[in-house]
Amino acid sequence: MDREITRRALVGAIIGGTAVGGALSPVGSYLRRFAPLSGEAWGTATDDTDGSVESEYGTAALRYDEDGVPNITAENERALYFAVGYAQARDRLFQLDLQRRLMSGQVAAVVGELAADSDEFHIQMDFVGAAEATWKHIADTDTGELVRAFSAGVNAHIENEPLPLEFGLLEYEPAEWTPADTMLMEKQISWELTGSFLTLRKAKVASKLGQKAATELYPERLDHDSPVIRGTDEGTSATSANSSNSIPAPDTTDPDGIGTPLLDWLGNFERDHGIGSNSWLVSGKHTANGKPIVANDPHLSLMAPPVWYEMNLEQGDTRVRGVTFPGVPFVVIGENHAGAWGFTNAGADVIDFYRYEIDGDRYRYKGEWRDFETQQREIEVADGTNRTTTLRKTVHGPVLERDGYRVGVAWTGHSATDTTLAIHEYNTSDGVDDLRAATKKFDEPTQNLVYADRDGNTLYYTTGKIPRRMVDGKQVRGDRIFDGSAGEAEWKGFEPFGVSTWEGFVPFDEKPHVTDPDLIATANQRITNDPYLSEAYASPYRAQRIYELLDEKAKSGDIDVATMEGIQDDTLDKRAEALVPTLVEAAREKGEDGLESAVKTLSDWDYRMERDSRAALLFVQWFDAFREEVFGKTFEQAGLDDSYYSRDWVLAHLRGSRWFGSDGRKATMVRALETATEAIDASDAEVYGDYNTTEAITHPFDQSFLNSPVIPTDGSSQTVNNYRKESAVGSSWRMICPMKGDSEAILPGGNSGDYFSDHYHDQLKRWADTKYKPLTHEIRGNVAVEFGGDR
Incomplete structure (x- = not known):
């Protein structure tokens, strides 16, 4: 058996999402012959690095604490984020490169044919174009300069240090990291949280089972009494009395509704609809010490290494600790010297689909024929025949096509966005006013933000751009396929692959929000009764249970960290x-x-879903x-x-x-x-x-020595303590942050992606048992790497 093909086929099958069961068994059997610490594939892998690294940005020091978390101090922000880039590359370089290749459509180049379909989708969606537009938009800002420093830190490690073992197994080397690659990671995060083809699925069900069945299966509203914002029936000002909310009948010009080949293909690349999250905050009115507490556990794909990367940063008066996505310089969820914040998915509908009248390479738009903006892209296929795919765009965005079927797409993530600026400002914020101002820039993805500061202020806000869709002067939901040739339901101010305005979107002050809530809980449920915010919210079971527990505990007025632990550990289904x-x-x-x-x-x-x-x-x-x-x-x-x-x-x-x-x-x-x-x-x-074990938490190579240990655990898809073995989704980070007292958190694995590290999966058992580790701003550990000026 050819060694190159088998290595590539294994990773290609996992990433491409096309292989099952026996298709992987011969490949898996072959790779198991690469016993740890033997063979040429392991020769370059090591956790040793130089203790001194040149940096043009200034001095910094990298330490690792007892849980493998990088503790970084620096004389200025540029030096800080150069060191952050170096640390992320040291701990997660293969993960960074794999994510970049996935989003840019370059996986087949290293793993072969099985990833080519995935590459074709990501090229047609042109995530790279959206990332480049975003980088161009923020490049000249102070934050942009920090992203450059971060990229330089990643490249310093690539250029000077041994590569992780995965590169040895596939026998390729990563390209240099660019600032646009960091923007591409933002697009990946946003797509995983908002990328949905549910509208197309509804149309397909209506065409196959009838309108009545589709309405029963996909109701516009789930009737329950636990929305995020309780005690309101009016929704937001985005609500219009004139509405058209039913699922439309299928287009009779297409007897198959949406083409099955197209929809089956797209189904491999949309967000997992089981992905969700929990967060809640309690004001000082109900706590034992009179200060607020924030809790968050985002439910994302569980993998080895974890989707999140924890870091503890100090520069000047700023102290910030929490988690980020590898490839992103700033803490996305966590706390700083002034307060703490968390996110859950808001479920807002930020993607629309269009049909067009088409004549060859032209489409009709508002009475005239226009040429598609067209580019031919080659997909390199290792050990196979390269493919060519066509990237087509209209005024609304890219066109996805398969086997003669086409559908146009408008997605808010295709526009240049300011979210990177917002997250950086979260990290340096000095309280609720700063946080609220930064949130105005948070235009992608749509999230439920919960925040508290050490002065006792609390805040809930829905982030992101939420489109307003108008047809014949009436506001409509986005749950249908619109007539793109007529310009139906276009988003005013939206400029795909350019800079959009807020015209045509819900204004910031009119988005759902609550200032100084006493209690608020988010679990991907309905936010308000506004019918235009979302196409589909999650089942409300988790939200009902969280509010049930919070309401009961609030009666005593002595909620503390232990109370929050008990709620995160709750397994009642x-x-x-x-x-x-x-x-x-x-x-x-x-x-x-x-x-x-x-x-x-x-x-x-x-x-109770107990082990x-x-x-x-x-x-x-x-x-x-x-x-x-x-x-x-x-x-x-x-x-x-x-x-x-x-x-x-x-x-x-x-x-x-x-x-x-x-x-x-x-x-x-x-x-x-x-x-x-x-x-x-x-x-x-x-x-x-x-x-119900951690068996589902695997490495992309899906090999026993790289996968997580198999440990029994608690929880189900609908419990607060959330774990879904069948889809490998669950609490990807548990965090509890009191505004007075000690914070704590845990990852489902380890902070290092290096198989040889003691911190590859050292937190997994604690996570499975709903235990925690300290989330302290104290700088711990001996200096592992010093960064300095040119030497």
Whole structure:
């Protein structure tokens, strides 16, 4: 077997998202022959670095504390971020390069054909063009100068130090890092949080199952009493009385709705709709010491190394500690000397789709024919035949095409953005006024911001540009495919691959926000009752539970860090609380017949998804079987896979013979319980922890020595303590920051991406057990690297 092909095929299969099961087994077997510390692939890998590094930006020092977190001090900001770039390259260089290649469509060049489809999508979306526009926009700012220093620090490590083992396995070297690459990381983050083809999926379901079914499966509103901002029915001023909110019937000129080949292809590259987050803040009114507390645990893809990188920075009077995405210089979530902030996804609809009248290489727009802006791009394919793909753009943005189907895209991330400026200003902010001013610049992605400062101020704000869509003078939702040739629902002021204005978007002061809230909790649920903010919010189970716990704890007025720990560790699944009593009743009515043990187990259960619980194992298997009982046959007959299934909340509230047949809902629930019981009996699992392990947290190479250790843990997709083994999504960073007292946090792994480091996965067990480590601004550790002037 050719060594080069097998190495590349393995990574290509993982990144390309196209290989399953046995397709990887021969490759995996071959790579397992590369035992740690043997063979030429390991020759360049080491965690040793020079203790002294030249820097034109000034002096700095890099220390590592007992958890492998870089503690960096510097005489000025440029010197600081040069050292940050060096540290990130030292700890996460392969991750930086892999992310850059993914977003620029250059993965197939090092791993082969299996990544070519991914490269084609990323080229057609032209994320690179958006990153270059953003860099051009901020290059001459003070923040831009810091991004240059950061890039120089990354390159200093590339040029002078040994490369991580992954480069040895693939036998290539990374190109130099550029400031535009950092902007590309911003685009990656934004796409992973807002990139959705749900509009196209809805249209497809309507074309296959009918308008009524599509409306039932994708309702405009999930009725519950736990929105982010409670006690308001009016929404924001973005609301209009004139609305058209129903899912449109499919375009009859296209009998297949949206082309299945196009939609199936795009489905590989949209954000994981299971991705979510929790955050909440409590004002001093309800805390034991009279000062606010901020808590945040963003739910993102779990991997080795983790998606987040922690750092502790000191320069002058500024002290800032928290996490960032590798490739981004500044702390994205964390706390500084003045306050603390966290984010969750707001779920705002910031992407629209267009159909056009097309004549060859022209499209019709407002009564005239225009040429597509067209570029031919070559996709280099290692050990294979290079591909050519066409990048087409209209006045709205890029055009995605596959097998003769096309759809135009407008996405706020395609415009030049100021978010990098905002995050830098968060790091140096001196309180709530500074933070609010910086948030005005935070135009991508749309997030729920929670903030508190040490003076006792609290703040909630929805960040990002939220489009207002107008058709015939009426505001509409973005849940349809618009007529691009007619200029329908265009966003005023939007300039793809240029600098946009706020015209056509919800003004900053009119976006949902609360000044000095006593309690506020965000879990990707509905923000207000404004129907135009989002196309789809998350099921509200986590939000309901957080507010339930906060309201109860607030009565005593003595909330503290331990209280927050208990909430982050909470495993009560409100799906089970709502559904299991009906399930038990249905099984008993049927006469149980072989389900006696299952019924007893569920009837005695407290609905907590704990690792030592058999009932939790039974419930998670039952819910999956129930989903399949309800949707499986109908969707399969329509040619729709499980990516079209509706959210858990919708499934739990569905009624009617369309979904449950003549036997009814209760009979369907019992059949699912029979299936779940059989599945458990056929497995080796006895309790939830036998199933719910960290096995899903893998390295892109998916090899046992690089993957995370297998540890049982708690939580489910709908619990506050969040872990979703089936999709490898969960709490990617847990943080609790009191404005008086000691902060704490934990990563699901380790801060170093170097396999040979003691900090490769040293935090994982603590994370699995919902334990924490200190989040201190004290500079710790011995000096590992000194940075100085030219020598």
